[in-house]
Amino acid sequence: MKMTFRWFGESDPIPLQYIKQIPCMTGIVSAVYDVPVGEVWSRESIAALKKQALSAGLEFEVVESVPVHEEIKLGGADAPQLIANYAETLRRLGEAGVKVVCYNFMPVFDWLRSDLAYHNDEDGSNSLAYDHDAVLAMDPNSGLSLPGWDESYGAQELQELLARYKGVDEERLWLNFAAFLKGILPAAQEAGITMAIHPDDPPWRIFGLPRIITGERAMERMLEISDSPANGFTLCTGSYGANPMNDLEGIAKKYAKRIPFAHLRNIEYLIGLDDTRYGKGMSFAESPHPTGSLDMKKIVAALVEGGFSGYVRPDHGRMIWGEKGKPGYGLFDRALGAAYLVGLFEGIVD
Ligand SMILES: [Mn+2]
Numbered sequence: 001m002k003m004t005f006r007w008f009g010e011s012d013p014i015p016l017q018y019i020k021q022i023p024c025m026t027g028i029v030s031a032v033y034d035v036p037v038g039e040v041w042s043r044e045s046i047a048a049l050k051k052q053a054l055s056a057g058l059e060f061e062v063v064e065s066v067p068v069h070e071e072i073k074l075g076g077a078d079a080p081q082l083i084a085n086y087a088e089t090l091r092r093l094g095e096a097g098v099k100v101v102c103y104n105f106m107p108v109f110d111w112l113r114s115d116l117a118y119h120n121d122e123d124g125s126n127s128l129a130y131d132h133d134a135v136l137a138m139d140p141n142s143g144l145s146l147p148g149w150d151e152s153y154g155a156q157e158l159q160e161l162l163a164r165y166k167g168v169d170e171e172r173l174w175l176n177f178a179a180f181l182k183g184i185l186p187a188a189q190e191a192g193i194t195m196a197i198h199p200d201d202p203p204w205r206i207f208g209l210p211r212i213i214t215g216e217r218a219m220e221r222m223l224e225i226s227d228s229p230a231n232g233f234t235l236c237t238g239s240y241g242a243n244p245m246n247d248l249e250g251i252a253k254k255y256a257k258r259i260p261f262a263h264l265r266n267i268e269y270l271i272g273l274d275d276t277r278y279g280k281g282m283s284f285a286e287s288p289h290p291t292g293s294l295d296m297k298k299i300v301a302a303l304v305e306g307g308f309s310g311y312v313r314p315d316h317g318r319m320i321w322g323e324k325g326k327p328g329y330g331l332f333d334r335a336l337g338a339a340y341l342v343g344l345f346e347g348i349v350d
Pocket residue numbers: 198236239263315
């Protein structure tokens with residue numbers, strides 16, 4: 001297992017040296033942010049990022065993410081060219097020594113929360129949270145106010161995009177996803193890169209948009225599309241775990257060797273499991289890595305038992321000790337998470 005830490009490049013307020021100071025930290029998980037989605041990443045930008053990491057004593061072997069252009073998800077006329085561009089980016093990342101590329105296939109929005117600073121009354125910390133009723137009450141077609149996404153699309157642009165997805169149901173999205181996989185996996189394999197799809201977060205439909213990477217059945221279906229060794233998963237426990245129907249320990253053990261990258265974080269379900277919304281959409285708040293509704297120790301044990309040998313990063317942290325920063329991506333709680341996770345792995349692996 002290699003412990004890593006997400007770093008958002010120059011705009012990240014956390015210095016690389018602070019990341020290096022976290023015990024057992026081996027590298028950063030990052031991306032090139034100066035290229036519009038869909039264009040090929042320049043060798044110069046990739047090399048500059050790697051140089052920065054190495055100069056702080058950190059490796060750069062995991063990319064999160066190379067974003068997938070909406071035209072690919074929509075199966076638009078430009079999709080083949082955009083898929084070819086994506087494959088070229090993978091070749092260049094492979095040349096630079098990148099081993100894993102995390103990506104997702106969520107239409108329009110990726111992660112979705114209703115609150116970026118949910119207040120924990122017990123200890124005064126705050127964290128990201130998702131209230132299903134609050135999300136159901138939002139209408140993306142009429143001046144959506146969505147935490148974290150307000151500036152991503154203009155109102156007009158968002159409406160047009162949502163309208164284009166009207167004809168895209170789950171099956172259509174799977175077809176477009178299969179075309180994407182078939183187009184990029186040979187390049188990934190040649191480049192020595194394992195693709196690691198991030199689950200949909202949360203793993204259910206939102207705003208009428210299809211979502212397909214939601215649980216074990218989807219993972220099976222992905223491998224039916226291609227059993228290339230380059231076709232892998234990011235085990236994001238907080239994302240799959242948002243649906244209590246997902247058996248995280250089972251998934252971790254069964255697919256451990258197909259999981260080159262794990263996002264380990266915990267969540268606390270905010271409603272009872274007998275709630276009528278069960279299975280359709282749960283409400284949850286992100287919690288400290290060791291405590292919450294998910295049994296992190298059992299999940300890590302299942303990964304180890306299944307033969308996991310990938311990269312790990314602490315996923316979203318809470319805001320603690322007065323830290324102000326990018327929601328979910330402060331230094332303190334993620335550093336605590338990393339130290340805890342290193343200890344868990346050490347305790348399990350002889
Ligand atoms: Mn994640």
